[in-house]
Amino acid sequence: MKILSSEQIYEADKFTIKKQGITSDALMERAALKIFEWLHGRLQGAQVKIHVFCGIGNNGGDGMVLSRHLFEHGYNFQTYVVDFSEKRSKDFLLNLERLKDRKIWPSFLEAKSQLPQIGMDDIVVDAIFGIGLNRQPDKWVANLIKHINTSPAFVISVDVPSGLPSQKVSWKFTSVIKANHVLSFQVPKLVFLLPETGKYLDTWEILNIDLDSDFISGLESNYFLTQRSNLVSIYKPRTKFSHKGTYGHAVIIGGSHGKIGAVQLAGRACLRSGSGLVSMFVPGCGYNALQSSFPEAMILTDTAMDHITEIEIPFTASAIGIGMGLGTFKKTVVAFGEFLQKAKQPLVIDADGINILAKHQEMLKQLPENSILTPHPKELERLIGSWDDDFDKLDKANAFSMKHGVILVLKGANSLIVDGEKGYFNTSGNPGLATAGSGDVLTGIITGFLSQGYNSLEASIFGVYLHGLAADIKASEIGFEALIASDIIENLGKAFVELLRPKPPQNKKET
Known part of the structure; x- marks a missing residue:
């Protein structure tokens, strides 16, 4: 609309x-x-x-x-x-x-x-x-x-x-x-x-x-309100003779000592959103935890134990999400910059990945075109600078998106997806999403859609909507305060079902 x-x-x-x-x-x-x-x-x-x-x-x-x-x-x-x-x-x-x-x-x-x-x-x-x-x-x-x-x-x-x-x-x-x-x-x-x-x-x-x-x-129009019908029109259903390779091999990169949970949430969300295969690249301290708690994923590790110091992916990934729990250690920053220089396909960058870009803005030139950045308000401020009001924020976000050829997902109530020319406001979600790890889940979902062949804008719009819809479904059962990030992942299946459920017939003209 x-x-x-x-x-x-x-x-x-x-x-x-x-x-x-x-x-x-x-x-x-x-x-x-x-x-x-x-x-x-x-x-x-x-x-x-x-x-x-x-x-x-x-x-x-x-x-x-x-x-x-x-x-x-x-x-x-x-x-x-x-x-x-x-x-x-x-x-x-x-x-x-x-x-x-x-x-x-x-x-x-x-x-x-x-x-x-x-x-x-x-x-x-x-x-x-x-x-x-x-x-x-x-x-x-x-x-x-x-x-x-x-x-x-x-x-x-x-x-x-x-x-x-x-x-x-x-x-x-x-x-x-x-x-x-x-x-x-x-x-x-x-x-x-x-x-x-x-x-x-x-x-x-x-x-x-x-x-x-x-x-x-x-x-x-410069701005649109995303409705259910928009999502149904871009949805790519699975076909009878497909296999796991059809839906891509996604990689989730992140984690550091004490923050392996962030990448686990992102990886599980990536798989739940439909990615055919998911590999995790983490520091050595994450191996045992992920191998035992996330059996569906394949685990790659850095030689360092506490944080990532070098990123090597021995295959071509369909999509990559990076930044959750990554930290901003000196060697991690260097590894992140070297990784960007080699990256070819659009990335999904969250959390410390955004914080590194904000402190080292020369790295922005290395971003693959149509990469997706998912900042919360403070991360956005670090990235684009402060703003006078929300109208000024929109102007600066659009200018940043246009200059660097990236898509911004401005997280919050009515999350806004900006592609440099247009903005798309989301209509799903609730205050229960203000909880630890919900952003990690969103990054995983968007990465999952990217790996299945959705383009960057479609993956962002679809990912944000489904993330919010899953939260709405669970919050209707337990309330806003009790909602946690894992609940969003566990209700993604119900969100897909709800999205595709036929609307009941209307007995009168809608107002």
């Missing part, structure tokens, strides 16, 4: 209005009706108090239309106009008059107005600002936002949480609605998926308001 800019969404609105021969008011009616249907489907007429806060633009117009439908279905509600400007949109004014025609009188809130009381069992609908916000809210509006945020009510935002800019801005956005749920129109917004801005909403969903699909298909 494409993630579009505010300007592109406005253009899609205009095109849809012209092509479908409707008015902008009719499109607003369609959007607000989707909001009402969502609410009505859950409340079924329940007489909770609903507070609808409307700005004076089109987002506020959505709130006005919603208020009319609430009135017509007998709900207990109060509508407020947050009167922060003399400028009002045409469709806002039109729908304000429609409320007045029905003897519905909104309360107008101004700088000196008393703030309304909001009860524990109440619902707040936030329709103050939309995606067109271009300045910091006035101080009194900021106080209203704070009042809503400190209330015990459940807060639903229309399209975006008010005060949250939809793209990079020049001001510090501190006055933002903290929404329990966002009902957004047609496409996800980039700010939902970034750590600094995504913290202002708990959950979100997309309501289809039938903007012209052909127009949207023709729009260029």
Whole structure:
């Protein structure tokens, strides 16, 4: 699914209005009706108090239309106009008059107005600002936002949480609605998926308001949201007459004294994700542990016992993952650099492999094209430098990816895969993944897909999604806190089954 800019969404609105021969008011009616249907489907007429806060633009117009439908279905509600400007949109004014025609009188809130009381069992609908916000809210509006945020009510935002800019801005956005749920129109917004801005909403969903699909298909986009259908389309199923050699021979390189577990996790994940054969290259101290606990793997060892000092692979590997538990010892750094000079195919580099590259950036020139780096936030900062905000981070990550011809997997909530031109946000996973070894497992999975013939971008997207899906399956049984890295590996099979399970038929049109 494409993630579009505010300007592109406005253009899609205009095109849809012209092509479908409707008015902008009719499109607003369609959007607000989707909001009402969502609410009505859950409340079924329940007489909770609903507070609808409307700005004076089109987002506020959505709130006005919603208020009319609430009135017509007998709900207990109060509508407020947050009167922060003399400028009002045409469709806002039109729908304000429609409320007045029905003897519905909104309360107008101004700088000196008393703030309304909001009860524990109440619902707040936030329709103050939309995606067109271009300045910091006035101080009194900021106080209203704070009042809503400190209330015990459940807060639903229309399209975006008010005060949250939809793209990079020049001001510090501190006055933002903290929404329990966002009902957004047609496409996800980039700010939902970034750590600094995504913290202002708990959950979100997309309501289809039938903007012209052909127009949207023709729009260029830098970012996409990865969905299940995308994964099914790139999945390479096994064939009847294949054998283990068909699915590649992957090598996992890493480990040091006390950190052999990292490579074991990566190797097991590599095999579980479908690699035909897996060999492990570790220092001598890892031989007995791996040979006894991981019988499916073949073990190669360095002559040194405590850490890797020389990397020699006596065959051509289909894919190589390197860095887990590797350490940054002087001889290990030298061995890593010499290994890069000989490497021909794309690598998957994690953990200390990234830390070595960050300290010795001249080695970046040796990376095979389309290698995959999987940094967590601190490793990314060491690699590309600090950033001012998440938008700056995206710019720097894209520039780094483009300059060095590599794919970056930025790990975190909504992990982002960047290939220098496009970015792909992941939709699987949960907070349980914040556990030791989960990154090692991810490296193994991506290496496993690479060894089976997926290209680097496919392996990264598929690997990140399946990693998160396996964690989701297990977390649904034991909760986030109890999830450990081995659980992810053990549930990869269930994740494959779930990915390929046919969707149940829909009885009604999805929103």
